Amino acid sequence: MASHVTFIHAADLHLGAPFRGLRAVSQSWARRLTSALSEAYDKVISAAIERSVDFVVISGDSFDLSETSYSDYLHFVTGLQKLADAHIPVFIVAGNHDPLTSWQHDYFELPSNAILFSADRPNFVLLRKEGKPLCIVGGRSYFNQTWLEDISIAEGITRSSAISTLRPLNPDVDQAPFAVGVVHSGLNLDPYKAPTSPAELLNADMDYWALGHVHMPYIWPNADDPRIVFSGCIQGRDIKETGPRGVYEVTLRENQPAQLTFIPTASVVWQQFEVDVCDCSNVLDIQNKIVRELFRVNGKARCEEMISRITLVGATPLCRHLSNDSTLEDLRTSLNETYPSFFCDAIINKTTMPLDRSKLAAEGLFPSVFMRVASDQQALPDAELYYLEEAFTERNLSSLLGRIKDVEELASDAETLVLDLLTRDERS
């Protein structure tokens, strides 16, 4: 029988975190959000138990620090105890939000299946199955909120130092087929949070690095060979943390790439999206189109309850009604009353009045001159790109140049925007 190990990689639970950045919230949704984080944590625990995994790792930021209460600790420990009852060990590192110095041990004691790694050195554990060595787990915690060491947080977390550290008590440790590293690090993505490099981690000869800190799932070098992975947070906490959130179930087999299964855990998902209303003939039509979009977006979110921020775009004569705040607010209220599992916190109007370009050209006024200049310019995309390069460099923004993908589309959007501003008063 080929040997394998399966575990849950979770990170960034942020228990106790407040929800931020909502433009509007109803009382029932405020209550809903208060329970969303702890529900997501419960889903992590039940996923581990249902799948009978060999162990669980939590790669930092179990708590959000500023708000951690007795009830948050209690909830956390209760989950760990459920894993203990199912004989599932848990390996935890502390992150920048919950460094070791912030853990209030007067409130709780970790159950014996849970190991919180120290911050002073690399920690190693050997996991056995039926008496035989199965997997080495190595990790190191944050001590303070800032990683001040001039060494990498991952330094010394290698298969060979794990073997030499564990050998005195485990003479057979070098027979362990698997090794997993656990740290809370910005990797090469956030230079301010205990950064390290993919090359350093790969040199450590671990089979899988379970990282925390980046709140989006992120896999390096690629999904076919996941060696260094951020599982992301278990529940989005504001409108910037859109889309599904969850944990990975990881299976390691000898001489094969790690196999990952994403398990969604968010109990409320956040989404921001645009709805093009140019084909809607009245405001009710717009409402119906928004509803269709809400269901379409929710279909991909893998979570029933959803908070959304919706931007209306497109050219429509209804623009004049949509620029009235009370119409937008009525529309939002109606949406929220009709579908209680969706909450829209804001509708943003970016629609424009339709432009009659041939009429503008025939009038021969300033807009027609502008259209001629714009069309001459658009005939020379290389010159436009050169102009942008100069302008960005002058303003020290050359790093943004890589984001200019389609200069023709940019130029056409710019032309429409200018024409809209030039003619808005006449059309409304």
Ligand SMILES: [Mn+2]
């Ligand atoms: Mn975090």
